[in-house]
Amino acid sequence: MGSRGGNEWRCGTCGEPHQGLVTVFGAQAPDVWLQASATERKAGELSGDVCVLEVGGERHYFLRGHIEIPLIDSPGEVFSWSAWVSLSQESTQKIADNWDDPARASMPPVFGWLCNELPYETPTTSIATHVHNRVPGMVPYIELDPSIDHPLVREQASGISLHRLAEINKAVMG
Ligand SMILES: [Zn+2]
Numbered sequence: 001m002g003s004r005g006g007n008e009w010r011c012g013t014c015g016e017p018h019q020g021l022v023t024v025f026g027a028q029a030p031d032v033w034l035q036a037s038a039t040e041r042k043a044g045e046l047s048g049d050v051c052v053l054e055v056g057g058e059r060h061y062f063l064r065g066h067i068e069i070p071l072i073d074s075p076g077e078v079f080s081w082s083a084w085v086s087l088s089q090e091s092t093q094k095i096a097d098n099w100d101d102p103a104r105a106s107m108p109p110v111f112g113w114l115c116n117e118l119p120y121e122t123p124t125t126s127i128a129t130h131v132h133n134r135v136p137g138m139v140p141y142i143e144l145d146p147s148i149d150h151p152l153v154r155e156q157a158s159g160i161s162l163h164r165l166a167e168i169n170k171a172v173m174g
Pocket of ligand 1: 012164
């Protein structure tokens with residue numbers, strides 16, 4: 001988990017101090033994994049990067065990536081939702097075959113559906129995404145389809161303020 005360490009600072013939006021804001025929040029698994037039965041999970045597979053789950057006789061493949069959102073007040077810094085996307089078997093196989101290859105950073109992006117409900121006023125599950133592989137050791141970058149009208153998609157396109165980051169911290173941690 002990353003965070004903005006350092007000194008307390010006073011927010012220009014609300015005038016309150018926001019300190020030590022966490023800049024990565026993540027889901028441990030696709031939501032369907034958490035809803036699956038113990039038997040389905042036992043037959044499936046879940047690691048920090050990939051997930052395979054068979055539901056109703058159909059195999060589903062998931063990959064974890066980062067939905068990065070630029071922090072407007074902190075150029076060069078990002079907030080990341082660590083989230084899961086479902087991929088076709090073909091895309092999953094292609095990524096698995098090249099997982100340790102530095103050249104995977106130049107693989108063309110693959111299509112995926114977002115598979116986690118994030119704290120937004122409209123549902124985030126099934127937002128269309130393009131998953132960009134990066135060098136080994138770096139989680140793939142999830143680019144939300146920019147043509148979709150959704151607050152999360154707008155945040156990725158335009159960035160968020162540190163005040164908004166504080167709101168996200170509050171929404172996740174209470
Ligand atoms: Zn504020």
